[in-house]
Amino acid sequence: MKRRGRGMACMWYPIGFTVSANPSAAVVKIDEDGTATLLTGTVETGQGSLTVLAQIVAQELGIATDDVQVVSADTDATPMDTGAIASRTTYVTGNAARLAAEKAKEILFEVAAPMLGVKADQLEAKDHKIVVKGYPQRNVHIGDVASHARVVMGQPPIGSASFNPATVPLDPETGQGKPFGTYVYATQIAEVDVDDETGEVEVIRIVASHDCGTPINPMLVEGQVEGGISMGVGFALEEEILFDSQGRQINPNLTNYIIPTSLDMPEVEVDIVDNYDPTGPFGAKGVGEPTLVPTAAAIVNAIYNAVGVRITSLPATAEKVFAAIQAKRDAQPKQITA
């Protein structure tokens, strides 16, 4: 008989390690047509990080995301980046990109100030213009300022910056310190059906509530959460590297290392908890790895809720769950029939 259960798990996850140097650098140049180019050493692996970096630069310069061309991952031409790892790109590289854009913008402000007859600190960049704060009709197009900066002032608007979450060595005696720049938090709830005659577990639904600071691109955040949940479902129920006595993997291919298909994926509901982290670019933190941290725990808690057995090693295969159900039945005092 199929038994329904629900389980929950919470997690926190660190973003931007500080125990050793962890820098990213970026260059932003503003061109005379009012567009900008970002040079970054980080790599796009499909998660959309270059889109997010372009959004950050666009926001800082008051231009459109489409107006930011990103040149990435060319070690000859782009500045150094610690890597597309550790859920750090939005936070660390994002901060570097924002700072580089800010520096380029400061040059524009210095150049635009005499053009508009005000001081540089009275200016802001928005809607593709350098604008006198509070007087939107007093403005110059950002491209014209960029051109003036180069042709008249001899100072092309280029900014370069790096960001390194302040390195803090851990106390050698206590092992304590401040090992990361910031932290993200999440809760996931799993609903499962467990067949108590076969031990088979089907994940019906997962509701995932994630804090990632400001979600700079909510659709991409959802994509990360959904993908992480599929990895979490595999981790919970299917995926296991098996070795022979010589330490050789005996399931090194997709025939017997099983990952979730579209038929194994539960219905997923993503809830992004809007938040603001003052140390992140526009309040953003990160979202990649954290997404799969609570999934397996929520699923095994749901199995416990459904059939009352604690699975303490993953994956919770049908065999393992069934053996646990059997053991629990065997341990129960036999019913004495009257």
Place this chain on the structure above:
Amino acid sequence: MVTVTINVNGEKRTASVPPETTLLRLLRDDFNLTGSKLGCDVGDCGACTVIVDGKAVNSCLMLAAQADGRDVLTIEGLATMDRLHPIQKAFEKYASLQCGFCGPGVIMSAKALLDENPDPTVQEIRDALGGNLCRCTGYVKMIEAIQDAARILRDEPVEINR
């Protein structure tokens, strides 16, 4: 060597290949159609999915010679230079792919499904994608995009929800 002639993306093409050559190798190595991906070469991943006479097949499991004289549609046959196919457009709109390696296979499976069933349920979409593994996305946004593309291909007004 065997001589194989297939009608690929509407164009007749011929090659002479060793008999053990798979359709996938023929497409990639002889016809330079590298959109179909070689993931596992044994039928597990679906990255090599193409459409042969209207049916989605794993081209790594079909011999080139078996495709002789048949119609083969690959991912290269969907878009023109200036216009994506509605399924591709929907995948773009919903950010359905991440690394993209599974993409050509997933999109061809979706195309075969929608050609046969213009109004599939979510369960039918899940069934159609059952042979296409994706490590990145959890399939959620693919399913949404396929529903959206189905509506567009049926010429129904699409609800704007993004």
